[in-house]
Amino acid sequence: xxxxxxxxxxxxxxxxxxxxxxxxxxxxxxxxxxxxxxxxxxxxxxxxxxxxxxxxxxxxxxxxxxxxxxxxxxxxxxxxxxxxxxxxxxxxxxxxxxxxxxxxxxxxxxxxxxxxxxxxxxxxxxxxxxxxxxxxxxxxxxxxxxxxxxxxxxxxxxxxxxxxxxxxxxxxxxxxxxxxxxxxxxxxxxxxxxxxxxxxxxxxxxxxxxxxxxxxxxxxxxxxxxxxxxxxxxxxxxxxxxxxxxxxxxxxxxxxxxxxxxxxxxxxxxxxxxxxxxxxxxxxxxxxxxxxxxxxxxxxxxxxxxxxxxxxxxxxxxxxxxxxxxxxxxxxxxxxxxxxxxxxxxxxxxxxxxxxxxxxxxxxx
Numbered sequence: 001x002x003x004x005x006x007x008x009x010x011x012x013x014x015x016x017x018x019x020x021x022x023x024x025x026x027x028x029x030x031x032x033x034x035x036x037x038x039x040x041x042x043x044x045x046x047x048x049x050x051x052x053x054x055x056x057x058x059x060x061x062x063x064x065x066x067x068x069x070x071x072x073x074x075x076x077x078x079x080x081x082x083x084x085x086x087x088x089x090x091x092x093x094x095x096x097x098x099x100x101x102x103x104x105x106x107x108x109x110x111x112x113x114x115x116x117x118x119x120x121x122x123x124x125x126x127x128x129x130x131x132x133x134x135x136x137x138x139x140x141x142x143x144x145x146x147x148x149x150x151x152x153x154x155x156x157x158x159x160x161x162x163x164x165x166x167x168x169x170x171x172x173x174x175x176x177x178x179x180x181x182x183x184x185x186x187x188x189x190x191x192x193x194x195x196x197x198x199x200x201x202x203x204x205x206x207x208x209x210x211x212x213x214x215x216x217x218x219x220x221x222x223x224x225x226x227x228x229x230x231x232x233x234x235x236x237x238x239x240x241x242x243x244x245x246x247x248x249x250x251x252x253x254x255x256x257x258x259x260x261x262x263x264x265x266x267x268x269x270x271x272x273x274x275x276x277x278x279x280x281x282x283x284x285x286x287x288x289x290x291x292x293x294x295x296x297x298x299x300x301x302x303x304x305x306x307x308x309x310x311x312x313x314x315x316x317x318x319x320x321x322x323x324x325x326x327x328x329x330x331x332x333x334x335x336x337x338x339x340x341x342x343x344x345x346x347x348x349x350x351x352x353x354x355x356x357x358x359x360x361x362x363x364x365x
Contacts, residue, residue: 023046045262082105086136323354
């Protein structure tokens, strides 16, 4: 595996976590605390993000339900949605008190929900307001405050819109900008289409980084493999993968050999001598037994607190793509985890399908 993937040699720069950084993108309904717990078993060095949480929900809602996190998930960034500087600052301060390592402002989501609230990608049209929010949050917290944006919306000229936004938030003190290298069309395209239809423009993000060497610039959008992500580190400080990292989450097991820990600076892990599958998954059954045990323990605690197994297991279905036994693994998690009274033993049974298939394969060889 190690010889097949290029070592990052990024340009460095910024007041943010030391480049290069590998991040898993914030994804509504997906990057909840249970997915983050799973992801942290697979990679100790990936920077994880919450789902977008609206500032008003934090100020008015059940904060423990919205913001509660396990220390083992760290480092985790809290992504906020909103457009009122004062309210964003209050929400950011609460997030810092809960222990988050970063506050990130959503300036990229194109969904109807955020459009009706005039935040998310709509704010690409209001860079000064975004800057006011950033400045207010910077004044309220001591952790990094960052922005995740598109390159423009609708009929905006990306070369102008992106630079205007970055200039404003840089003057406001942002510690990093993560750029989804597509425009968002607020009318005529669904959120799913907005992730796929508008063309990618990595070149614009590369030029932005060259123009702002002291600002951490991270790239998001269309990165489908770890190799592709590592190639981009020749031009930017960080790479952020979303659906690829979710649907094929075992790819995260290769991350730590190429990236330092963003918060502690711990060096990349030496995986020499370890076997990896063709699609970059660690093969060690001892490692995967540890993942199984951690997830069973997490599920047991969640169930004891009144939750259901499916809340945890739904995030695990994409593990083991391409492995012998993967189909049976998915069947067990998809069917048995939804049954009344289902407990951690379902996770054990699903992993047993993988382990049995691996043993059969070894015996045949």
